[in-house]
Each structure stands twice: as structure tokens, then as C-alpha cells.
Amino acid sequence: MTAALHVAGVRKDFVVRNQGASARFTAVQDLDLVVPDGQFLTVVGPSGCGKSTLLDLVAGLTAPTAGRILLHGAPVTGPATDRAVVFQQYALLPWRTARKNVELGLESIGVPRRQRARLADEHLHLVGLTGFEDRYPHELSGGMKQRVAIARALAVDPRVLLMDEPFAALDAQTRESLQEELLRIWRATGKTVVFITHGIDEAVYLGQRVAVMTPRPGRISDVIDIDLDPVPGQDVRSDPAFGRLRHRVWSALQHPAPDREVAHV
């Protein structure tokens, strides 16, 4: 079977102007990654290592400088609704209701109005927001906004769901409840998910596999299989097996320089 996502030898350079001259800055290099269809992959790595760059490339929002990205065997040439992205900051249009926000992607592919509304309501139901269809984003809590963003992404029926630290801005309780929700939806829909996070706990808790990225230039240094099967309502995170896997990821992340904070002003 063809992999859902195939990233092969990808490099991405940015032009940065410095000392009057333009310089190339290599954000990611020699990036290889294969995600089988239906898998939940989490990507973890320090700030600035190129996680978002990778995601933008897969989303087709930017083009790689070298290498190739295949989605179900076909090359990525730009954004399309076979992939959908969920961003950390929700990125909902504040002047649209929840329903209208979910309809946005459907408008771009020309779904008729009636059907749009029906599809939107279905997906809002899927994320547990029935009854909130006519709320504006400012009338929703952070967690609810992120649910809308997830519904919006799912509504275009993408084969791959790309998520860039979607829960980082939420408080711990809300985050945990959304994590469970996401796993439920993933199981229900069978989508391929690429989930980027800073949090080791989150990566281990959610992922079937955890890809560890290291910076300068960014590449995937380890891929760790997670053989936990979290059961809702149980405190998996306090389980010793969880602690062991967590430690493996933690160790894989320990390569880079310790003084990152100051160096990254």
C-alpha cells in the first residue's frame, strides 16, 4: 500500500537579509518521513527546529527547496483539501459563526449552500459542539474554538489531518479533554494524523509513533513506536510504562545545546 505521506530528502531554505546581503538559511535538511495510511504520528522537537516548516511544506503552503513530498503517491503542488491544517491559534474568522467557519473550506470547493450547512452541523456534532453552531468565536472558550477549527479541517474530508501544536494554548484540563476527544475522532474517522507538539507527554500520550526532530538544520533524528493504548478516564500518564516511553523521547531530545533559551532571543 502507498504511504499516506512520503517526505523524501526535503530541504527548505529561507532568504534572510543580514549585513545588507541576502543569506540563505537552511531551516530543514535531509528530511525523510513516511506515514502509513491511518496512522497517528506525533512530531516533537525544540522550538525553532523546523516543525512548522515541515508542516507548511506538507500542507503545500510553501514549496521545498529540494526533495519531494508525496501524498498518497501524488506530489504536493500547493494547498488542497486532501490535507487540512489545524493551527495552535485556532485561526477562526472572528466575524463568522461556528457553522460559517466550518463552511469556509467547503466554499472553496464549491459545495452548494444547503449541503454546506448540513456538513458543517454534522462536523460540529462530531466535535461535540451541537447547540453552538450560531456562536461567534469570541463567544466560545479556547477549547471550543479549537474544536471548531478541528471540525473545519475535517469538514473538507481530508485524507491527512495536519495539526501544529493545536492544544498548546489551552489550559491543562481543557487540553487533556481535547486530547481524548481527538483520539476518539481519529478512531471514528480513520484519518491519517500528523500532530506537532512541544510536549513530550502529549506526544507520547497521543501518538502511535513519535518522530523526534533536532534543529540546525532540522531533521528527524528518531522515530519511537508507542505501544500504549490509553483508555479514557484512566490516568495513563501516571503509568510506569508511560514514564519509560516518556524518558526515551526525553533522552532522544537531549542532543542539542542546553543554552537554547538565551541563544534564541
Add this chain to the structure above:
Amino acid sequence: MTAALHVAGVRKDFVVRNQGASARFTAVQDLDLVVPDGQFLTVVGPSGCGKSTLLDLVAGLTAPTAGRILLHGAPVTGPATDRAVVFQQYALLPWRTARKNVELGLESIGVPRRQRARLADEHLHLVGLTGFEDRYPHELSGGMKQRVAIARALAVDPRVLLMDEPFAALDAQTRESLQEELLRIWRATGKTVVFITHGIDEAVYLGQRVAVMTPRPGRISDVIDIDLDPVPGQDVRSDPAFGRLRHRVWSALQHPAPDREVAHV
């Protein structure tokens, strides 16, 4: 020895206007808490349970409706520099440099200009920001901003340091490095610390004791002693002992309703 902080039977009501009439809303009730001098106490609890309300009361920013709050035996009557607060959102004055921000509290107690600058630089050094004294907040990373806020709080030489989710807005890596930093500073200065957090991991990692708060109305439901001694550079969080303590706190938190997210629109 007199406790550093003694909260006894405190209640705090707010007036909320609803259906045209004013109603009382009791945020915290029957709140009791004793923090011995020099202790690092963490307070954990779900969103809206009254953690910030408790902190504001101790800081003297609001007055309790009933009950008493004693600081080293003397009643709290308003804000004063025997306590200092660090907030989640840094709350730095963006038009002041790091040094000038640290000087703010010193200005209020009338420290002469020369001495202010010296004290500010000392405390910036303490939080590892030597060399960044003249930077404006927007020129600092989130972690550095929070360091400045900590330096500002320490500069007035408070006996009690109050921290309201100070690291919640930081990314995981930065958060962990600041946690270690805070423990170092706490050991170096011997201050009493009341540290509020959403995160069970953070509460267990930092606190000598973890106070668990439950909502409606908020009160301290459990106080759990933490007998770990985290060593910098070691992955304590993956330790099975950590997992056990984590689970105890997690269980203590399981009382309240599960559907909080939606209920809290």
C-alpha cells in the same frame, strides 16, 4: 515559629449582576491554609476554582468577605512589598527596559535612583539575565520576560513570593528550564513561595507540598506532601515515584464534574 502565611476561614464573594438584579457569587469559602516560613507550596486546581482569587487575597489586591489572612502574624490590609506577585502574562511595562521594570517596585518604596539600578542589576543577574538589562520586553523571549518579572518581584525583597501560573504561557522546554531556575533561586534566597498552577506535573515537580483546590465554592480539599528531591539535569518526571505522587494529585482532583469545558463557555 509563626507561619509565613496563615489563611483562616476565608470567604470571598463577588457581586454579579444577572437578570437585572445583583447576586452574590461565592468564589472561595472556608478556605484554610498554613504555609510555614521558607516552604515552596504549589496550589493546583481546575480552571475557575478560585486559585487566582486566593492569590489576590493574599497579595492584598482584594479584601476577603469573611475570614482572616495573616502574614507572619500581621493581618493583610493591602498590597505591600512584604509580598510580591508574578503573573502568567509577565505584566512587564513594555516601555521600560528590563532594568527599569525591575526598578518599578523599588520606586514605590522610595529607594534612591543609584541603589535602584544596582539592586535591579543584581536581581537580573540572579535570574541569569546579565547583559540584557537594557533590552525592552519586546526584545526578550517569553522565558526571559518571565525571568524579568521574577527579578522584579524579588527585588523588593518580599518575604513571600506569590506566583500565579507563571510558566503556563511558555513552551515546554522553556518551562522546564525556568522551573529548575526557580528552584535554584528559591534554594538560594529561602523565600516562602506560593505557586499556583494548572499542571499536575508542575505542581509535583516544584512543590514541597501540593495543595489541591476544588471548585464551587473553592476550597483546599487536600494537601499532599512531596518527598522528591529533583536534581537538575535528571529526568525526575519519568521516575516511578514521580508517577505515584502525580497519580495521588490526579486522584484528588477527580471530584468535580467532567463536563467542565462546555459548562464554562
Add this chain to the structure above:
Amino acid sequence: MSSSTLTRPVAAALDVAPEDYRRRAGLDVAARPGRFRLAVGRLARGSVAVVAFAALWEVAPRLGLVDRVFLPPLSVALGALADLVANGQLAVHLQASLTRALIGLSIAISAAIPLGAAIGRSPAVARLLNPVLELFRNTAALALLPVFVLVLGIGETSKIALVVYACFFPVLLSTITGVRTVDPLLLKSARSLGLHPLQLFTKVTLPAAVPTIFTGVRMAGAASILVLVAAEMVGARAGLGYLVTAAQQNFAIPDMYAGILTIALVGLAINAVLLLAERRLSRWRPSA
């Protein structure tokens, strides 16, 4: 508890919840009940200053504090206003001015928004046009009144052109700001959903810029009346500016004040209408 000398609690003041908390607490903030009663009460309190001002205007001339001939009591001015309303003159002037203001404002808006969007989106266009726009923007509209009259004549064209000129820049600048400050993340996410450039503009950029643009439109509304008053002093046959000037020249001082009062009311009305429109278009925003 390692208790000690417990003292009496600090004053048990009740803190009033700010809106934010009420919203978090799920209380309905926008549609507050008892709204009508509140509004009446607020009106009464708010009127204090207005009534005081009116009383001063009425009494000062009567007491001889100011010259009655040149500053007649408010009641006299209101009487003149009533006469102007009754004999239909006011309607004529009002219509003339409002028509000019509206046409001018509409032209300015329909020209400034596309140009502003172009400048806001394209640094090249911005670089090309900025200097000349800066030059014009900083040229007081009234200084150009003689030029407009010379080049466009004394008829409607020059008056409307002056209104257009005065209204153009506030709308242009606010459009540029509005378009430039659209959250790039919104654009990025819309792009990731497959929206085409035109869709991006109509569905994301423009709606996002509307509140900012409206600030400019409201400023333009005020500017339109301001310059119109001056423009109507030259070669006009109707309009509120004409009314004030003609009354002044005919020594009909109460009529002049009636005209000024009308201008004030028109200003208030235009502002209120634009505010209302703004609110309609911004219902999605948290009430301030």
C-alpha cells in the same frame, strides 16, 4: 495550624464583577435586563451637562453677560429654527448639504477602499504612490478650496470634489491599515483550505479590515460636514453652510444660530448612523 494573634478581617468590601468576569460566568452581558430603565436613568444623568449648557446659553444673553444682538438666547435661536422648519427652508438647505455630503462620501469610499487595498497588499504600489499621497493628505482641504473653485467651477462639482478630497484620506489610510493588519494566520489557514486569491480577498482580507476601515469612514463623515460648511460659503444657492453665511450677511443672527444648531445635529446624526452601521457590521465582535 500554627495559629497566632488573629485579628479582625479587612473591610469586607464587595468587589463588583467586571464585564469579562460576567462573560466568563456565562451571564448575558450584551442584552442586559432592565435595559430600558437603565437607559432612561443614564439619559437623565447625561442630560445634566447638556441642560446646563442650554441654560447658560439662554440666561447669559438675558442677563447681559453677552451681547444679545450677536448671541441671542437659545430660545430665540430655537424659534428661528422652528420658523425655518415651518416654512420649509431648512428642508431645502438640509437636503442640499446632505446630498453633497453623501455623494462625496460615497465617491471617496468607493475610490479609497480599492486603492487602499492595493497599497496595503502591494509594497510596490505603496512605494510608488506614498509620497504623492502623503503630500496631498497633508494639504489642508480648505487651502485647496480656491483651486477647486477655479478649476471645477462654483457649481456642485467643486463642492462635491472638496468633500471627496477631505473624505478620501481617512478612508484610504484606514483601509491600508486594515488590510495590512489582517492576521497573517487567518490568511494562511484560509489558504490551507484551498481558497483562491480572490476568495481570500473577499472572504478574509476585506471582512477582517472592515472594523478598521469604519473608523476611517466615521472620520470621513465628520470631515465631509466640516469642509462642506466652508465650500457652501462660495457660490452656493442652498446648503447649511450657505444658510449660515447668508444669515450672517443679512444680519439675521438667530437664523445663523439655527443653522449652526442644525449642523451640530447633522453631525450627531451622521456619526450615529455610521456607528450603527459599524455595529451592524461588527456584531461578531465582543461588545466593548
Add this chain to the structure above:
Amino acid sequence: MSSSTLTRPVAAALDVAPEDYRRRAGLDVAARPGRFRLAVGRLARGSVAVVAFAALWEVAPRLGLVDRVFLPPLSVALGALADLVANGQLAVHLQASLTRALIGLSIAISAAIPLGAAIGRSPAVARLLNPVLELFRNTAALALLPVFVLVLGIGETSKIALVVYACFFPVLLSTITGVRTVDPLLLKSARSLGLHPLQLFTKVTLPAAVPTIFTGVRMAGAASILVLVAAEMVGARAGLGYLVTAAQQNFAIPDMYAGILTIALVGLAINAVLLLAERRLSRWRPSA
């Protein structure tokens, strides 16, 4: 790797880094090197439109597209300007106008900021004063010109009063907004550090409001010139508005254009000075 038909990479375009990324990357954004060369280049490109405009002005009258008498070529206007500069007249007019504008602006600022702060901080004061302020704010300044002249006479007082009137409201409104939008957390944290109310105002509220206030001050700067031009048409012996009017009435048309050019330049200069002041006061902000 479960490889498949690997195709050529998508066009290897290099995306240019936006400022934000350059800042994150630790690059010096403000003091970009090659700044001088860039500035010259930008000037050259920016001038295209200005030069085109100047050329049009020069050529159109010469080709008879417009009446030379009433719209003389730019060179003629510049010649008149040079004469006015040479014989010292321009300095007189400029000084008269600038003095009035500056005095008026200063009075307006010093009155509007405290009042705005009071309104912004106290809902009671706001409720009391809002209606009457709304009434005045929406009364076009120029409509009041006759009243100012009647009540305050034709001297400096009425002109400066008109400038004050026109400048007052932009500063007032921006101060109210500025004070109201101060981050409550900043106030809370300053309070927790033991600052007293007065310290809170001078050390937190006011500095936080400065950028917002400055927007209003810049609008006031533009308004001051605008109304001054009109005010100086009455009862003036000097001033740029007087220059333009007198030149027009005496059919010294080139002088009139010279006056208008000067007004444009003064507008540009005032705006530039205020922008500079704003930048000085806002050095702490990320460059936009």
C-alpha cells in the same frame, strides 16, 4: 521507505523572510545595513509619482489644457514662492500661522489629556460629560467660526480658540481610548508592587496610553492647519490662510499657489515632526 513514483520537486522558490522571522533569528531589524543606499533607491522610486504630478502641473497650463491665468505652471508658482521667501513675506505669514497652530495645539493637548484621563478612568464623569462632548465633537468647527468671531472678536483669540476647538476632540478621544485600554494586568501588577494611585497614573496609565494619545495628536495637528486656513480668512493680517485669500482676491494667482504649496509643506512638516516625536516616545515598541 514505502517509496513510490517520486516526481520532481515543486518550483524551488525562495521565500523571503518576513520581519518577524528576522527578529526571531536575532537579526538586527531596525538598523538595517545598506540603509542609505536603500533610502536613496526608495526615494527615487517614490518620487516617480511626485515628479509626474509636478510635470503635469507644469505642462497642462502651457498646453492650454487649463486656463493659465488661474492655474499657472508650477514653475510660475515656485517663482512666486521664491519671491515671497526673498522679500520676507512668507516668513511673516508662516510665523503667524505656526504660532497660532502651536499655541492652539498646546492648549488643546493640555486640556484634553487630563479631561480624557478623567473620563477614561471614571464612568461617572464619562456619563456626565459624554452627551455634551458628543454634541460639540460633531459640530463642525467651521460652522462655529462666525460664533467665535462674534463672541471672541476678530483677533487672535477667536483664531486660536477655533484651533483649540478643532484639536481638542481628537486628543480627548484618543486619550479616553488610551486610558481605557491600558492592560488591567499592568495596573494590577503595579498595584501589587505597592504603587500608589498617583504613581499608577504617572508610571503606568499615562505611559501606556501615550501611543494611542499620539494618534489623536497627529490628527489634531492636521486639523489645526485645516481650520486655521479658514480662520485666517477673517480678521487676519498675516498667516498662510490670509496669504491665500488675499492673493486670490487681488488676483495674484501665483502667490495663491505659493501659499497653498506652503500650506502643504507645513502640513507635511507638522506630520513629520509629530511622527518623529511619536517614534521617540515609542522606541520601546517593536518597529512596525
Add this chain to the structure above:
Amino acid sequence: AGCSASTATADADASVTIRYQGSAGQVTLAELADDLGYFEEVTLEWVGDTTSGPQDIQSAATGQTDVGGAFNGAIAKLVAAGSPITSVISYYGSDDLAFNGYYVLDGSPIRTAQDLIGKKVGMNTLGAHHEFVVREWLAQEGLTPAEIAQVELIVVPPVSTEQALREGQIDVGTLGSVFRDSALERGGLRELFTDTSLYGEFSYGTLVFRDDFLAEHPAAAEDFVQGVARAIRWTQTQPREAVIARFEQIIEGRDREESTDLVQYWKSAGVAGPGGVIDPQEISIWTDWLVREGTLDEGQLDPEDLYTNDLNPYANGTFDPTSGPDGEVLP
């Protein structure tokens, strides 16, 4: 070719529309002529009210209107600036009934022209009648140009002149018509001089046409001038009450939302001689003056080129100069 789009238009029955600016609350001589039925080939079109003579002739010169009127000195300046216009008839001036006076407060130390040096004189417009009259008076009284330059001329709206004078904001106020009458009623003012005291009965202003209008519509221009001339003659031969009554009737009939208060103060058109015939001296005096003042070069303008009386029936032999508005012999 070269004819501007703003040129008067001829309508169906060959009558030419002449656009003009009026004056709020007043009846212009052209409007009177129209009302008296003196025009045969001319239809008047009111485009609005003028704010000053210079503005009025500027509008005529730029083709916004077809006819405009101003003080002769201003006309000379406009011609000097290069505008092709020609005066065709006098339309205002001063006599014992219609004049502008220059007033000081009773207690003022100002008595002679010399006393005006460094003082402020208020007037409604610069560059027009009032300014020239003051300057001419000062010159006639022997002040040097340098001294004259020290007299400050200030624009004051007529409605504010009395007040400005009484409050000491100006030292001399120019008052005419209703403003003069009402100010004098209140008392406390002393006349310094009047425009009549300069040249006696004298016409100060003329109506002008653009030269291209004269060339294209000679008949209409002639019809217009004869109508206005006869209207002037009519006011000169009718009792004041009759003129005022006619003015009231016109104002009420034309529906311009005006009051008739102002016409009650009408006393005379002030035009010297019958029918507004232009006296060469009424033009040359100002061209000479502009030369003296340095605005014009010697010989730059021939006063004779500035005006024509050829269209005026009281000058071109149509009527006897002493006859009435219809050419009839007056009793």
C-alpha cells in the same frame, strides 16, 4: 475651437441664457431688468450667491458665469493678470444716499489720515472697493506709500464690524447699508470720511463680460446691457418706496428662502449719471493708481481697452442721456 464648454447656451427661441451670481436678500440690477421685462434676447440663470466682487468676476473670467461685477480696481488687476474681460456698464457707486463710511469711536484720537499710521482698518474684503478707497484717501491726504503700508487692513465680516470697532479690535470700521444705519442708530460713532467725499458722485464698479462671450453673443450682450442700463435708469427715476416695493415683490416671487429685511435699507443704486455709462476717469483713476502702487507697469494697460460704452443705449445714441427707462422724455 477654443470655445470653452462653459459658454452661454442659446435655447430654442434664440434667447441666450446668461449665468450670473446674485446676492442673498438683495436684488441685482439684472434681476430688476428681467422683472421689468427689459430683456428680449436674454434669459437669466442664477447659479448662486457671490461672496465678493473679486470672486464674482473671477467666476465670469473662468466661465463659471457669463457676467460678473466688481470694483473697477479689481477688474483692472484681473485684466493685468491676463484675463480677457471687458467692462460694459457701471453698476454701483456712491452718492449721498448710497455710500460707505469709515467710522471711528467718538472718543478716538484719530482725526486725520496721518493718525491712521499703525492703526487697524476693518473691511469686508481685501482687494476690493474698501481697500482701494482707504488707500486712495490716504494718498490724497498726502501720505507716502511707506506710511500707507503701515496702515493695517483687516478682513472683518460686515456683521462683526460694529462690534469689532466698539471693542477696540479695530480702530476704523467700514460701514455701509444696514450695518451703517443700525450702528449709527446705536450712536457713539464718528465719521472719518466716506467714499463719496473722495470723488463726489462716482461709479466705482462695473459689470464685465468675457471677451469671447462678447464676440460670440454680441446681440445678447447688447440686450443685457441695455436692459441693465434701463433698470438703473428706472431706479433713478422712481420714488424710493416704489423701488423697494418692487424689490420686495421680486424677492418674494423668486423663492430663494430670503427675507426682505435687507431691501428696506435700499436708498440708491449709487450709479453716477444716467444708465450706468462708464466715465473714462472711473477706470483710468485705478489703472493710474495700480501703476503708482507698482502692481502695473507704466503703459502696460490702456484704460480705454478695459471698457466699452458701445452697448449702452444712453451712450451709443439709442436714447437721449436724459431720457427715462424707455427712452421717453422725462418731465
